Amino acid sequence: MTERIYLDNAATTALDPQVLDAMMPYLTTNYGNPSSIYSYGRESRLAVENARKTVAKILNAHPAEIFFTSGGTESSNTAITASIRDLGCKHIITSQIEHHATLHTVQFLQQTGAKVSYVRILPTGHIDMQHLEELLSESGEKTLVTLMHANNEIGNMIDLHETGNLCRKYNAIFHSDTVQTVGHFPFDLRNTPVDFITGAGHKFHGPKGVGILYINENVKIKPYVHGGSQERNMRAGTENLYGIVGFAKALQLATDNYETDSNYIKGLKLYMMEQLQKDLPGITFNGDPTGRSLYTVLSVNFPKTDKSEMILFNMDINNICVSGGSACSSGIEGSHVISAISSDPDAVTVRFSFSKYNTKDEIDTVIKKLKGMI
Numbered sequence: 001m002t003e004r005i006y007l008d009n010a011a012t013t014a015l016d017p018q019v020l021d022a023m024m025p026y027l028t029t030n031y032g033n034p035s036s037i038y039s040y041g042r043e044s045r046l047a048v049e050n051a052r053k054t055v056a057k058i059l060n061a062h063p064a065e066i067f068f069t070s071g072g073t074e075s076s077n078t079a080i081t082a083s084i085r086d087l088g089c090k091h092i093i094t095s096q097i098e099h100h101a102t103l104h105t106v107q108f109l110q111q112t113g114a115k116v117s118y119v120r121i122l123p124t125g126h127i128d129m130q131h132l133e134e135l136l137s138e139s140g141e142k143t144l145v146t147l148m149h150a151n152n153e154i155g156n157m158i159d160l161h162e163t164g165n166l167c168r169k170y171n172a173i174f175h176s177d178t179v180q181t182v183g184h185f186p187f188d189l190r191n192t193p194v195d196f197i198t199g200a201g202h203k204f205h206g207p208k209g210v211g212i213l214y215i216n217e218n219v220k221i222k223p224y225v226h227g228g229s230q231e232r233n234m235r236a237g238t239e240n241l242y243g244i245v246g247f248a249k250a251l252q253l254a255t256d257n258y259e260t261d262s263n264y265i266k267g268l269k270l271y272m273m274e275q276l277q278k279d280l281p282g283i284t285f286n287g288d289p290t291g292r293s294l295y296t297v298l299s300v301n302f303p304k305t306d307k308s309e310m311i312l313f314n315m316d317i318n319n320i321c322v323s324g325g326s327a328c329s330s331g332i333e334g335s336h337v338i339s340a341i342s343s344d345p346d347a348v349t350v351r352f353s354f355s356k357y358n359t360k361d362e363i364d365t366v367i368k369k370l371k372g373m374i
């Protein structure tokens, strides 16, 4: 069996060994429940609160604005549902290219009476900001705008400040799914006009099943998960102690190494683009890969042929891990994102997504294999 090449880092990433080291004591000896009042519990409580402080400092938020959750999905569900239930929003503006964590929550709320508008997407895959302003200015009701910071399938990014300022102008609540950008870009939340953002540890070499919801201190909502008094009565359930410790450690490492890692990964993406264009005629890229885009994601269209239709299958046989569109939908149905932006609905789309653990040699191998497959 050839060695595995993992180019699906937008789906999830490998745990950094340093993160595992930080988690280990809480997986073994330090297992006290953070809610227990004796010393063993207090030590766990301290670990959770230190993690919260670390996360808040890195994102330039107040620790009281950071809530630990089970990941991006729960965080977005909480923020969007609370905007309708607790903040008086009756109208939701979103886009057709959001992650299902957002889209399906919005669709559910639509069934319970919320009005929903979809902002136009430009051919580049970017949000039509003029249309967003039209929708906001015509909305006679309190509005929630939920637009993702970076799209997990094509990499396109919105300008958080521009979008947030527009929301402020029309007194709208602004939630952004930042699952693909927390741990990949610097944040300065105290100076960013946003009400809710989200994060998931497994997207930046942290553990799975742990995330954050940032709730701006000016926004007061009720819990989504009911039960005990954990997370200051906002999110019930015994804390994912080792996950929370791992989340903070992974975010710390990502922040410390941001310049080096982001430049390195961007180099890999550009190298892959060059090699694909050189060796595989007829391919195109989705979105705006050299513009406002994730440095980690490259979405490639291969012209439809009998051979290209088998790419994903052949990649798997060759032990190369990639996604067709989104990991969440690959193998089950076509991607709703690619369907919304594609000018060639027959093209075969492959998403390559990179991390600090990938190398140019791996890309050379993938290109060589691809040439053989097409």
Ligand SMILES: Cc1ncc(COP(=O)(O)O)c(C=O)c1O
Binding pocket: 010, 011, 070, 071, 072, 073, 074, 099, 101, 148, 150, 151, 152, 177, 179, 180, 200, 209, 211, 328
């Ligand atoms: C943009 C985006 N939002 C939300 C999620 C969901 O995050 P999680 O799987 O941690 O719940 C993902 C994960 O695929 C994602 O890429």
